[in-house]
Every structure is written in C-alpha cells, then in structure tokens.
Amino acid sequence: KAGVTQTPRYLIKTRGQQVTLSCSPISGHRSVSWYQQTPGQGLQFLFEYFSETQRNKGNFPGRFSGRQFSNSRSEMNVSTLELGDSALYLCASSLAFSRTTIRNSPLHFGNGTRLTVT
C-alpha cells in the first residue's frame, strides 16, 4: 500500500508570492490534516479535512487555506508569503477524524514539503 505522498519535496519562493502544496493520502483514508514544523514552534496544526469539508482549523492567519477533493487528495495554499512561513509542511492521513468521537486510527505522515521563503 502506498504511503502518503507530498509534492513537491522542496520549494523556494520569494516574499509576496503564493504557493500550493499537494498531498495524496493513503488509499482508503478520508481524513487529511496539515501541519507546519519549525525549529522554534515545533509541530503546529493547520487544518483537517474529511469528506471535502474542513473539520477543524488551527491558529493560523487566513493566508493559509486548504481544500480536499472528492478522491481525498488535498492541497494547501499559502498566499502573500512571509519569511516566517519557511518551514517543513507535513500532511497526514487517517481513517477517521476526531470531533465528538474518539479517534482510534493514528495519523500517517508524508515526508513533507520543505518551503524556503527568501
């Protein structure tokens, strides 16, 4: 079974530009979540999608957005890039999502997209 696939692996952008990152979940997984990882802040939750609907959102500005398609693939977009957006962006998929129900399936992560903003 193929794992979570993220593309591209590396990106270099300049301030003010926008960027789109892609994530293909494990086959059969309908939940996709995104995380930002930086040395200073660690892993921070961006948002989670399930069945094409955003189920939860972390504390990030509106410049960060995402969407999920009917085949569960997800994209994340960051507009008006800032230097502080440089980070490793990780996507994870799982069978279930937890809102009022207890999650009983772990997150499976891709290898991430390394974004550098200059």
Add this chain to the structure above:
Amino acid sequence: SQELEQSPQSLIVQEGKNLTINCTSSKTLYGLYWYKQKYGEGLIFLMMLQKGGEEKSHEKITAKLDEKKQQSSLHITASQPSHAGIYLCGADTGNQFYFGTGTSLTVIP
C-alpha cells in the same frame, strides 16, 4: 499553550544503553501516540496507547500510558544507532491532534 510536555529535550547515549523519554499532559488524553522523525522527513508511527495502564512493545521499544491517562513514557532497551532521531508524542484531545516538543536522541557507536 503547550498541551504536551516532553522530557528530556535531548539525549546522548552510548550504544547499548537503555533510555526513557517522558510525555506529560495537563488533560486526560483520549489517545497517546508515539512517533519517530528523521531530520527533515515525515513522522513514522511507532505506537498508540488508549487505555489507562496500557503498555505496548515493538522490538526494543516499550511505551506505557499511566492509569490517569495523563503521562506516557517511551523506553528503549539496548539502544542502537538506528534508534537515533527525534521522538514525538502526540495526543488527540477530541478537537485536534497536539504534539510534544520532541526529544532528540543521539546514539554513539
């Protein structure tokens, strides 16, 4: 606010030594997950604990969740260079998934 506190932040051990990493939450956890990360790569799922007092082992790694479901430990027996990396605990609080700050493990041959 940081939901999960991990300790220590870093560990340097000689190959063959045992070590323990701790993860503490101020809230009762629905589930506690352990992951390992190589620098710049994704997280690899190690184990999931859900029940108070639960203990799981895989190869030389054992994870435990305390009875109150607020603290977990990850124990590595007879460490090897392949164990090197960053270990993160993660928890599902019902609204979202939180991660600890990570413990960087270096194993000296």
